[in-house]
Amino acid sequence: MKKLFHTFVVYLFLLSYCIEVSGQETIFEENTTIFKTEQSFGVGMHTNGFQATYRYGKYLSGFTKRIFEIEVANIKHPREIKSIYPFEEDVRGYIFGKMNAFFAIRPSIGFQKIIFPKQSIKGVSITSLFQFGPSLGLAKPVYLNIIQEESIITRIVSKERYDPVKHNTNNIYSRSSFFNGLGETNFYPGIFAKVGLHFDYGDERELIKSAEVGFKIDAYLEKIPILAFAENRQFYPNLYLAIFFGSRSVE
Numbered sequence: 001m002k003k004l005f006h007t008f009v010v011y012l013f014l015l016s017y018c019i020e021v022s023g024q025e026t027i028f029e030e031n032t033t034i035f036k037t038e039q040s041f042g043v044g045m046h047t048n049g050f051q052a053t054y055r056y057g058k059y060l061s062g063f064t065k066r067i068f069e070i071e072v073a074n075i076k077h078p079r080e081i082k083s084i085y086p087f088e089e090d091v092r093g094y095i096f097g098k099m100n101a102f103f104a105i106r107p108s109i110g111f112q113k114i115i116f117p118k119q120s121i122k123g124v125s126i127t128s129l130f131q132f133g134p135s136l137g138l139a140k141p142v143y144l145n146i147i148q149e150e151s152i153i154t155r156i157v158s159k160e161r162y163d164p165v166k167h168n169t170n171n172i173y174s175r176s177s178f179f180n181g182l183g184e185t186n187f188y189p190g191i192f193a194k195v196g197l198h199f200d201y202g203d204e205r206e207l208i209k210s211a212e213v214g215f216k217i218d219a220y221l222e223k224i225p226i227l228a229f230a231e232n233r234q235f236y237p238n239l240y241l242a243i244f245f246g247s248r249s250v251e
Contacts, residue, residue: 035059040208040246046216046238049074053242063114067131071106075218075236077227085173092145094175097228099162100139101178104218106192108133118200127198135218137188139225143180145173164228190220196240208246215239 042053051073057065083096110131118125142162149156157173159180160166196214203209218236225232 034250035205035248036250038065038208038246038248040210040244042212042242042244044212044240044242046073046240048076048078048236048238051240051242053244055244055246057112063117065112067108067110067112067129069106069108069110069131071104071108073104073106075102075104075224075226077230077232079227079230083169083172092174094144094172095142095227096169096172097164097230098142099164099225099228100141100186102224102226103138103140104190104192105136105138106133106218107136108192108194110194112198115197122203125200127200129196129198129212129214130194132191132193135190135192135220137190137218137220137224138185139188140185141181143176145176147171147173188220188222188224190218192216192218194240198244206248208244208248210244212242212244213240 036059038057038059040055040057042051042055044051044053051071053069053071055067055069057067059065077098080095080098082093084093085091108131110129112127112129114125114127116126143159144162144167145157146160146167147155148158155173159176161181161184194214194216196212196216198210198212200208200210216238218238220234220236223232223234
């Protein structure tokens with residue numbers, strides 16, 4: 001029992017020493033951080049589409065940053081399936097039943113806090129993040145090329161806004177240009193929030209090379225009419241993965 005007690009005392013001493021050293025390293029890391037701001041650009045994917053991000057960070061300390069961000073993402077309905085006109089090759093595919101292409105613009109503010117700092121310049125730091133803000137939803141009508149008349153030697157098509165009552169797989173020829181219908185875009189206001197983990201693996205302190213994973217959710221005031229013949233949603237939860245590149249500045 002006495003031997004066990006001595007072992008326990010030694011263990012406590014070593015543990016306290018490690019904590020003290022760790023604390024000193026943490027203070028040293030914070031005091032030697034001279035950066036004031038950073039800027040980065042990110043691209044990535046989420047459960048229902050893709051995203052592009054611009055992020056500006058202001059250092060509050062060596063461990064925390066205030067983040068200002070704007071993100072643009074497309075949001076697809078989970079039941080979207082691509083269709084192709086079966087009687088001709090090299091024709092644009094389309095999503096049968098898709099009424100609107102939907103995009104979200106997300107200006108947000110948030111915070112990042114370092115959980116595990118780098119142990120060396122070639123190490124990896126892990127940072128937690130939380131952001132929130134408005135989600136500005138834009139629903140652009142989908143236009144298709146519709147077969148008006150067809151024979152063995154001729155085919156006449158016209159550009160029309162998709163109508164689930166009039167259009168079906170028998171008269172849809174292909175997807176029309178994305179730019180058709182821009183003037184008919186509808187606005188859907190909502191809110192947005194995300195939480196995640198940020199992994200900085202860059203080997204230069206002035207440059208940002210990092211990856212990020214997390215969860216985000218968009219919530220709108222009403223259901224977004226993306227797909228006919230399916231239940232449309234008001235809430236869009238997503239897992240996401242993104243990579244970021246940028247730089248830090250002392251000014």
